[in-house]
Amino acid sequence: MPTLTKLYTMQEASEHNTKDDCWVVIDGKVYDVTTYLDEHPGGDDVFIEVTGKDAADEFEDAGHSKSARELMETFCIGELDLSSPAIPELEIVKKKQPTDLAQKLMDTTMQYWAVPVSVVGISVVVGFLYLRLFMH
Structure with missing residues (x-):
């Protein structure tokens, strides 16, 4: 019997953006890395900086080893729901001001x-x- 995969929206994943509760999205998979933050060789701030977006580029740029990739899979909690919209952008309304x-x-x-x-x-x-x- 196939395992059911939990789907998360990017909005849900982005709400977990603190040292006490940190999720990251890499290549469409959602990882709860909260318990790993103190052990991460690059520090916890690299995770906090990439919440709310797919951090695949940052992950690949760091040149992670095979063992790091295997370890990463132990933190996987689900996949990104691609049918849901990305985080809605706030509409910024400002009074038109002269520029020069x-x-x-x-x-x-x-x-x-x-x-x-x-x-x-x-x-x-x-x-x-x-x-x-x-x-x-």
Whole structure:
């Protein structure tokens, strides 16, 4: 009788991301490496950094030995459910902001147009009064 394989979503696997509860996904398999963190020659932080994604590239880049690969299988708790979506990305909504100084200055000037218009208007009136009073 075939063994039933437990399926996990990437969301489920990513929720186990601490030193006290750490799962990693490598090549579509889910591993609970919590009990191995202190023994891992590369340290526990390498596991914590790769939670929430398939860490196959990082695993292969480290050049693990055959015995390391065999040991890894003892921590396998299931497979990644490929029919479920990956971790949903948060929609980041931010107010559109000008990116360069000229645009910021233009926007600020447009927002406060009354100040420069008032300065120009007062200057014109003062100039006109000056000419009328002192030129006659």
